[in-house]
Amino acid sequence: MLSSSLEKYLMCLYRMMEADKELKSTDIAKQMNQPLQKTIQALQRMHYQKYIVYSPYQPLKITDQGKEMAKYLIARGQLIEEFLDFLQVQINKETEKEAMEQYLSYETLENIEKFMLFNRQYPEVTERYHILLKKNIKNQLLPPLPENERL
Structure with missing residues (x-):
């Protein structure tokens, strides 16, 4: 289950994906108005919960489970x-x-x-x-x- 802050990140990722934007942690941090380190921690938690595929220095991918949840x-x-x-x-x-x-x-x-x-x-x-x-x-x-x- 996602916390409210992770829900906001997931919705942000989904909207960026829908707008055909590349999902990079720096862009997400900017979009969420959060420090990069906090954003990376959130992305790692969502990766662990299988909502996204996260790998440092690589564009993110939202899993089917992540899309459904978003x-x-x-x-x-x-x-x-x-x-x-x-x-x-x-x-x-x-x-x-x-x-x-x-x-x-x-x-x-x-x-x-x-x-x-x-x-x-x-x-x-x-x-x-x-x-x-x-x-x-x-x-x-x-x-x-x-x-x-x-x-």
Whole structure:
């Protein structure tokens, strides 16, 4: 399993590969805005986990397993972003997205996907939800959070 930082490296590698760029550790370090040594360590860990083929002074190659994982990670990010857009989350959206990417189980993500597909199939439900958001609802499941604790 990849850590969040290794996930970012893998997605970066995949996007560079898709853009027909040669995968060199120096270019990846630059793209990720990280020191070369830290990038090399990340690449070595991904090589050990069989997501890439890494050899010093040689262009990198993403394995089939790495490509499959990168596609999943990119799709997961898009799904979560679509879900947050549906919820009309605006404050700290990127932070929320990153937290959800790390902590939601595959089962939860599958159910979010089904929920989003349901909303695409029945746009009137989405419209009603957005109308509800605009109303000031008095009945709530969560008690109000103190003002000084809100982000």
